[in-house]
Structure formats: structure tokens, C-alpha cells
Amino acid sequence: MCNEYNYEILSLHISPDHVHLFVSAHPKNSPSEIARKIKSITAREMWQQHESLLENYFWGGGFWEESYYIGTAGEVSSQTIEQYIERTEHV
Template sequence: MWQQHEPLLQEYLWGGGFWEESYYVGTAGDVSTDTIEQYIERTEHV
């Protein structure tokens, strides 16, 4: 599949449509509230 659609996938995945510089997605199941707050504080200015 990759070889057949490589130009399209590269543009989508690395051309700004999928990855963003300061975007975080994750679950908070094993992460404390303090850890999440620290992450937000560190990345707000980005």
C-alpha cells in the first residue's frame, strides 16, 4: 500500500496535515494531574 500511494501518504503525514509541532495526544490513565499541568505550562508559549 505504501509504495502504491507513497506521494500522497508523504504529503499527508509529513506535509502538515497529520503531524503538528506542538500537538500532544495521550491518555491520562497513569499520568498525574501535576504532570499534565506541567506539560501545558511548558508548551503554552510554543
């Protein structure tokens, strides 16, 4: 999916109740568009691959929460953000 949309995953951390994803993308892609695409495509893939497991847990709901947080790197280095994501295992 990221190859198709020319997104580059720089860092990823998966926790039981949230995901930290550091993505690089062309500025023409708005952060909200990137989040929407990633969430919708990954949810569809999870349902297709694990429907029998997920139907009992998400009856009447969705795979992802509707909310999300987006921050931009700005003047912070990519290395600083990656280190932050790696340290979130305790969160």
C-alpha cells in the first residue's frame, strides 16, 4: 500500500491499544488523507485476512477508532522522532 501511494514508513511501533507510525510522503498528500488511506486499507485487509477472528470482537464497530493524532517533523530531526517511537513500548 505504501509503495502504491509513495509513502515511506520510517518507523513503526504497535502497542495493544495504539500504533505509532512515522511516514514520509510528498507534500501534495495532506496528513489527514494519509491517515485516512492507511486506516481504511489496513482495516479492509485485516477483515479479509482474519474475518473469523475479528467478527466477535468488533461487532457493530470498526477496526480503528475514528480519531487520530498527526504531528509534523518541522524542526525536529527524523532521528529524534524515531527514537521517541522506539521508546513508547512502555506507554
